[in-house]
Amino acid sequence: MALPYKAHDLFLVAVDCIIFGFDGKELKVLLVKRSFEPAKGGWSLIGGFVKKEESVEAAAGRILYNLTGLTDIYMEQISCFSNPNRDPGGRVLSIAFFALIKIDDYPADLMEQHNSGWFPLYKVPPLIFDHRQMLQMAKAGLQAKAASHLIGFELLPKKFTLQQLQGLYEAIYETVLDKRNFTRKILSLNVLRKLNEKEKESSKKGAFYFVFDRRKHAKQTEKSMMFL
Amino acid sequence: MALPYKAHDLFLVAVDCIIFGFDGKELKVLLVKRSFEPAKGGWSLIGGFVKKEESVEAAAGRILYNLTGLTDIYMEQISCFSNPNRDPGGRVLSIAFFALIKIDDYPADLMEQHNSGWFPLYKVPPLIFDHRQMLQMAKAGLQAKAASHLIGFELLPKKFTLQQLQGLYEAIYETVLDKRNFTRKILSLNVLRKLNEKEKESSKKGAFYFVFDRRKHAKQTEKSMMFL
């Protein structure tokens, strides 16, 4: 069969991933030092080219796996970036994704190996191409999503204290929340299970651990998570 | 200079536009009968291929202009659709946009010329490829955006009555709103200007026209528009 779409322009298509992590205090983004031209040596989002036989989602998953060794990473498409001059190396479209990982799941040896590093959002170095803009949109997308869906847990260890959870939301929204109001609200969502175990690092008294309970969550109709 | 990105796969890239219109009663989407293979004769979103020297936004604008003769159409990127089998005619990525137009701005003669037609959202015929899925996402995107931004006015004529405006939000959210609560809320946003002129078609008494006042709007901090 003759291909019906002759005579149209062809594009290289990349994906770039804004990988967020949370260290208990700050929201951070994972960047790599680019190892090839153009813009070799510049700080860059994690990216790569899409292959013909895969979707862009599959490509993002593959690239994240290659970098981190992790599968089933929470991921969401942000936008297609397509300014004709965005990449001096060629005519490349890029589909940006944000991804949420538990910061401890990304082993330090891989960080060295890939020349990558975590940067707090307010200390991000100059980025190549339009990656700064991608980061801005990813941050906005994360805020929007977290306002209505319980995605925060993707950024926390399996068990966490309420104060860590509150700190995460404070980091995402760059705001300060009232401890009592936050506790009441999050518990009223009925998606947490309290463990009989305390985190004793950061205080003498110790704070109870909680886990996100998917069973409970499935039973809830999603309430607003707007903490602002 | 040698191109640094050799040996990566190339893609055709299309844009598809979900064009919404509002006739005073129903939210509608503009579809065309496809005039070429594959899927010739099937109902399709309005689309076309992206050219090398333009962004996807520019491509969408060009395609909308070619179809409607309109410029400065409100438009928002939804998502990239990239399933390898989505288009039997070739390996085509598509970037979906939703677009909002004032339904009367699209002249009837152009509709005939392009074999296009307006369909209420609950009476959409089977669509080609993944266009149904695009439409679903566009609808969700419209609802999400309209909840926090005053984009509804893009779908209404310059002057409109409060009942038309309410009808629009009811159509977008597929719900029924209380007239008094709606009136109070929308007027409290302080973005409308009441005209000294009445619409007398649909009632004996006549309903005052309002216009969206961009000056007032600029002075407001965007409040929630959630009417649900």
Add this chain to the structure above:
DNA sequence: GCAAAAGTGTTTTGTCTACACCCATGA
């Protein structure tokens, strides 16, 4: 015994919801 973080309730405020009648007009 004291420093440091954990945990816990009440009051006030504002917002959302539900609800029904009179008005102006053209036919």
Add this chain to the structure above:
DNA sequence: TCATGGGTGTAGACAAAACACTTTTGC
């Protein structure tokens, strides 16, 4: 004069915001 849609206010329920002290325990 009557049928039609236009326009308007209030009370109750609920949710959000503000706010401070006691508890635990390792040092």
